[in-house]
Amino acid sequence: MSTHHFIDHFAGVAGHYATHRPGYPPALFDWLAQAAPDRELAWDCATGTGQAACELARRFNRVVATDASAAQIAAATPCAAVQYRTAPAEQSGVANASVDLITVAQALHWFNLDGFYAEVRRVLRPGGLLAVWTYGVFGTEGGAAAQAVQSLLHTFYHETVGSYWPPERRHVENGYADLAFPFAPVLVPAFRMAVEWTLDDLTGYLRSWSATARFHETNGIDPVVQLEQQLSGLWGEGRRRILWPLFIKAGRL
Secondary structure, eight states: OOOOOOOOSSGGGHHHHHHHSOOOOHHHHHHHHHHSSOSSEEEEETOTTTHHHHHHHTTSSEEEEEESOHHHHHTOOOOTTEEEEEOOTTOOOOOTTOEEEEEEESOGGGSOHHHHHHHHHHHEEEEEEEEEEEEOOOEEOSHHHHHHHHHHHHHIIIIISGGGSOTTHHHHHTTTTTSOOOSEEOOOOOOEEEEEEOHHHHHHHHHTSHHHHHHHHHHSSOTHHHHHHHHHHHHOSSOEEEEEEEEEEEEEO
């Protein structure tokens, strides 16, 4: 049994997380379903509020979606064929050698990797696929105004809330380059996330950040309010295109 102590960085922002976190490209899940040896059972570990789990459920007969945060599971989106559970990454409760695909979206950097990888080896069937991914700082499109928006967001990320990010954030920023991944690698096509967002969409997303929540808790001030005032004249009334590169690692036993 792992002695890794779970710290829930998202309990206070589970509602924002459920509403404002961007979705992953459907083409990614199409590829995962094709690469898995079968489509009977997928385990979405650290599911958050179910962004990946619900996409998997469109392609797999059953999905077990676990998260160590009870608040995240309580806010998860109900989806047919998805069974949500509160459980740590190292203790899924899934049967031995039963899983065709394991996914970890934007969460591997929080894990006790030795404990999780032992659980992967226990539950993954022969030839089964483990896929983990992360996305870091996003970019905006749209000329000079977009550059000004990007500058303000850069300052917010690195300076306003920069010191409130937990140390694990460095793994997100370098695309998981330094995290161990002891499985036979599988070549993954390039994918990226893209949304068309209003300013309200953007500020909701910023409030789902653990660093923003920690700043608010520490100082009693919502740091997004001032940023929203600065952005309002640049953003306009419509939507702007937001892009994130996806960094993905995939492998088999």
